[in-house]
Amino acid sequence: MASDLLWLLWTLPLAFALGWWLSRFDVRQWRHTERLAPKAYFRGLNHLLNEQQDEAIDAFIEAVQHDADTLELHFALGNLFRRRGDYDRAIRVHQHLLARADLTPSQREHAQHELALDFFRAGLFDRAERALLALEGGRYAEQARSMLLTIYERSRDWHHALQLTRELASDNPTHHAVRAAQYSCEIGDAARAQGQTDAAERAYQEALTLHPQAVRPALALAHMAHARGEHHAALEQLLRLVHAQPQAAALAAVWLAQWAQALPEARAKAVAALQIAQQVAPSVDVTLALAHLQPEQSNTLLDEALTQRPALALARERLHSEPHTPPAVLHAIDQAMGPGQRYRCTRCGFEAQQYFWQCPGCQSWESFPFKRCGEA
Template identity: 50%
Template structure:
């Protein structure tokens, strides 16, 4: 039987026409889908630039529905939900991304980071901690460790904070020796509150070795040594403080007066404070020199002359008020009222002020209660800044 080539000649045009029609239909569908997705995407972007977040979210939701496999749209939507405070919806978006088996490694890490941020913003610290721990070994590792550090500081979990600080120090992510010393001091304070003074002393010795130029460990160590009736060791620790970190000496003045009285080192304390005051006058050092019954000159004089001497170095309402408190006035009946007014006016000037956020307090803080910064309080009063 012979093969008829006429059928092939007739079939080729038909096959070509059918293929052409099919390709046109596919192209039309692709173009229609591509027009819908970018249109919704750019509409959402326009709303976002105009700070119309509600309309932007609606537009991005439409874009996601048209192209549910696009990860970037999901990330944009999750970020918008988080910015609006709809944390539960942001969590759902990022958890949906993490559940996708086709998600690449970079996008998976990005989704895990977004999920951790959602939990942080929502205040779910335990879930945030778990999410951040999963970012170890990723491109977000350094940022995750900083966030973990903030979580442990807020929850006062100083042991965990110290662990993270050591790992960051070991990974050359910055110098965290100062923070680590503070964490050790906080642990020592907790131990001391439970009468575990020996353990507290060990922690403080470690803090001194960790950050020799930080004043707090030596101040806290001298306090513990004094409580352990090791006042001579406490005096040596305070002498080391004056040599290594003299800027922190004003914060140790009350403790130094106690230790000097217990060890008979009042003369040595007066000399040490006098030298430091000559280098950097301070209201705290001034009060200590007055309390030690010294005078600014070697001859006979009144210990309160220190206040007049200080006024010659720098104007100070606080010093003037303290000097006036012991001065007789012509009209003694007016003295209490005048003194009360001056004390009221000078009281704000004797506070400490955070250099980072401006939070003022009557006592010195190593960790600002306002902005959570470490070592942001200078060892000087507001009037001296």
């Protein structure tokens, strides 16, 4: 009993002394860290100013190891490198962050998002895709899906693009209909280019289901029918399109005129459809198609159109019908017509001789009007 008491008398002050020493140690450690962290910041800043970015990163990493509160500094640093185009360094910073065990789920998600942005800007789309998929269900999910869609478009992965758009469309189907139909048409075009006509037809039909007013699949289905030798069916398809979407007649007119000329019994229907379209959405292409389909009235039609719309393409057609027009005059008009015969993107002004469903300049869908630029 006496020995127990004696033991207690010795150990109590010892425990007290140990506790006091430990608390002193913590304070010292904390002060030491506080001293080390600002030093590392300044060293990092100094390296950064001297453009010694590797050393700067090492210094900032050291700073963040001593003080967890420097997390934001890491994010700022990674962002800085990414903006400068130093993607390797941005990736290193964010990968280092992700490797830390002490991040909260929210901080980890933030780091994952930053890393996905690094990969995306660096053009490392396969790694960006994996990083973005990891953000599913979180607060960055919407941004991640939008970036994923861009990745699928740029890598022409139309099946994944369509699948993702379908998922996005579950809330608002009409909002994504245009894009979904375009993706389906891209799938159709790819199948058609490989001679897989059944798959192509299915894809175009699906595009029409997704977006019943879509012009592209209707045109494609008409061309496919014509290629199969179903000339009447092809013409009917174009006529339905022109009736439903008169503004798209400018794009269909040249085929309508060509196909109807080969089917005399259908010519009157084609003329009627084009005349209606011309009233709703007048265009040079529709005027030219009407002139080709009615050669006996061609000059009158062109003269009338020229008084309303002084387009070079119409003047050229009119001069062609005159037997005494000097070739030099026609050549001069051809030279002058060059830019006037182009389609122009309404978003970025990109001009092209051919019609694009997706602008090669700004990647917008359906941003080219059906009329060529320079038309009233």
